[in-house]
Amino acid sequence: MEKLSKAILVATALWSTGGWAAGWHPAGPPGPPPHDPEQRLAQLTERLQLDSYQAEEAAAILARVRQESIAERASLQHLHGELEAQQEEFDEGTARELARQIGELTGRMLYRSTAARAAIFQLLDEHQQAEYRALQQQLEARRFQMRERMPEQRE
Secondary structure, three states, rough: HHHHHHHHHHHHHHHHHHHEEEEEEEEOOOOOOOOHHHHHHHHHHHHHHOOOHHHHHHHHHHHHHHHHHHHHHHHHHHHHHHHHHOOOOOOOOHHHHHHHHHHHHHHHHHHHHHHHHHHHHHOOOHHHHHHHHHHHHHHHHHHHHHHHHHHHHHO
């Protein structure tokens, strides 16, 4: 049971970090919500065939990333709300500062996500790395298709 819990955590975290590539925004997904973790686990297991060592190491990496991101995500949502409120009483200095803070937080979150994906990539053997690259390409293609179908969400 503990192995299944770790595997679900790994699958969820892998797909969550992959969600950046699929177009999900750090302040909240504008598109479809992430899929069921068990479904993701089945897909990863089929595609990457993670062994227990890989699963444990990836789970540790991603648990750390998730924990570090919780407070930043809440801050980001708050800053987005503050920036939206600027439409009623616009102050250029305040809006610029809020935008700068959003950019800084988003940058840290993107860096952390990229570093986690890189660390996980290093855990994989050559075959798994090739499969992971293919998976990332599929996510990128889906992100592009989603943006093409729903241009009103980009505004």
